[in-house]
Amino acid sequence: MKLSTRSRYGARILVDLANHQNQGPVQIGEISKRQGISVKYLEQLIRPLKEAKLVTSVRGPKGGHIMARKPKDVTLGQIVRLFEGQAELVECISCPEKCPMSDDCRVRLAWMDATQALYNRLDATTIADLLKADTHTNGGNEACRPGRKPKTS
Amino acid sequence: MKLSTRSRYGARILVDLANHQNQGPVQIGEISKRQGISVKYLEQLIRPLKEAKLVTSVRGPKGGHIMARKPKDVTLGQIVRLFEGQAELVECISCPEKCPMSDDCRVRLAWMDATQALYNRLDATTIADLLKADTHTNGGNEACRPGRKPKTS
DNA sequence: CATAATTCATACTAAAATGATATAGATTAA
DNA sequence: TTAATCTATATCATTTTAGTATGAATTATG
Numbered sequence: 001m002k003l004s005t006r007s008r009y010g011a012r013i014l015v016d017l018a019n020h021q022n023q024g025p026v027q028i029g030e031i032s033k034r035q036g037i038s039v040k041y042l043e044q045l046i047r048p049l050k051e052a053k054l055v056t057s058v059r060g061p062k063g064g065h066i067m068a069r070k071p072k073d074v075t076l077g078q079i080v081r082l083f084e085g086q087a088e089l090v091e092c093i094s095c096p097e098k099c100p101m102s103d104d105c106r107v108r109l110a111w112m113d114a115t116q117a118l119y120n121r122l123d124a125t126t127i128a129d130l131l132k133a134d135t136h137t138n139g140g141n142e143a144c145r146p147g148r149k150p151k152t153s
Numbered sequence: 154m155k156l157s158t159r160s161r162y163g164a165r166i167l168v169d170l171a172n173h174q175n176q177g178p179v180q181i182g183e184i185s186k187r188q189g190i191s192v193k194y195l196e197q198l199i200r201p202l203k204e205a206k207l208v209t210s211v212r213g214p215k216g217g218h219i220m221a222r223k224p225k226d227v228t229l230g231q232i233v234r235l236f237e238g239q240a241e242l243v244e245c246i247s248c249p250e251k252c253p254m255s256d257d258c259r260v261r262l263a264w265m266d267a268t269q270a271l272y273n274r275l276d277a278t279t280i281a282d283l284l285k286a287d288t289h290t291n292g293g294n295e296a297c298r299p300g301r302k303p304k305t306s
Numbered sequence: 307c308a309t310a311a312t313t314c315a316t317a318c319t320a321a322a323a324t325g326a327t328a329t330a331g332a333t334t335a336a
Numbered sequence: 337t338t339a340a341t342c343t344a345t346a347t348c349a350t351t352t353t354a355g356t357a358t359g360a361a362t363t364a365t366g
Contacts, residue, residue, distance in 0.1 A: 001156050001237045003264070005325065008243055011260045027341070036253050040327055043342075050343095060334030060342040076263055084154045085323085090161055101190050106283040107164045110229055111156070114274045121270035122263075134181040158354065180312070194355055203314095213363030214311040238352090274336075 006083040009037050009045055011076060014054065014127050018071040025057070025064025045083075052082050071131060077123035089115045162190050162198055164229060167207065171224040178210070178217025198236075205235050218295040224284060230276035242268045245305050 012035050020026045028046070032039045046065060049055040056068045067074070080088045088094050090111045098103035165188050170212045173179050181199070185192045199218060202208040220227070234240045241247050243264045251254035 003154050003242045062339050086155055089156045110278045117274035118271040121267045125263045128349050212313045216312050
């Protein structure tokens with residue numbers, strides 16, 4: 001039940017853009033450096049943000065990306081819905097025909113409630129709530145679970 | 154951000170056991186028939202439930218499985234924590250060393266809050282809340298998303 | 307005691323999702 | 337014109353998911 005890195009990174013991209021709103025278009029390279037996310041992956045993540053009109057971009061040299069809305073008008077809920085292929089916790093919520101029990105299953109209703117509780121919280125948190133203090137870096141020592149490592153080539 | 158079928162099925166197993174508490178040990182074969190989950194997969198799912206002392210089993214003929222606690226004393230939160238490898242929405246919550254930004258990242262705190270909101274809801278729902286009305290079956294027609302189909306052999 | 311019904315344990319597997327990287331192209335300021 | 341930048345699509349390795357397979361251990365019952 002993990003959120004994908006896309007949602008995590010998506011949120012951090014917006015926080016980063018918000019923190020640099022005054023500086024004109026922010027380039028992917030800068031975000032990459034500050035956030036420790038590869039340029040290529042960032043390019044891929046910014047696209048959905050553009051399609052959702054959360055970000056606008058300027059092409060060409062001196063180009064970059066800008067928040068299309070005010071930080072207080074963008075919520076984590078929006079971001080998560082955007083990046084998670086399936087917003088609900090279980091697919092029997094949105095696709096009841098997937099489960100033969102669905103039309104009479106109380107567990108399903110409980111999953112709906114829980115999903116709702118989650119999004120209520122996410123929708124109550126805006127990018128504005130998350131500004132500042134996103135830049136510091138620590139070492140990042142020892143392992144905790146395997147995790148995926150970037151290719152070393 | 155999907156819950157695994159293990160959690161979904163785990164909850165339904167307990168509801169099924171609860172609904173047949175009075176009938177002595179419930180066999181996997183019966184649960185399989187009623188819930189539409191393969192015997193082999195059920196065997197695999199019941200093990201963690203046993204280890205967590207939510208279920209006790211009786212071996213040999215006439216054996217089967219029984220709820221070890223009262224339905225009102227088992228919550229969805231327990232089940233989900235049991236079956237999801239990582240209970241938190243993002244691993245930077247429990248493994249901050251995985252993310253170089255973690256010690257100063259407000260987004261991380263927001264993910265913690267959301268995780269908390271989710272589990273508050275799940276912990277407030279017990280198996281007793283879900284009893285009855287888990288047996289009806291419908292057709293289960295047309296597709297919604299790919300999904301995994303059981304082998305046809 | 308034999309045997310059949312059942313749970314228990316471990317290994318294996320195909321498909322899907324995840325988290326990227328690679329390559330090539332379009333746009334535009336300087 | 338060219339270099340900086342974004343855009344688009346394809347590809348890839350790894351991990352996770354959702355199961356299946358095989359066989360062993362236990363035990364009620366005749």
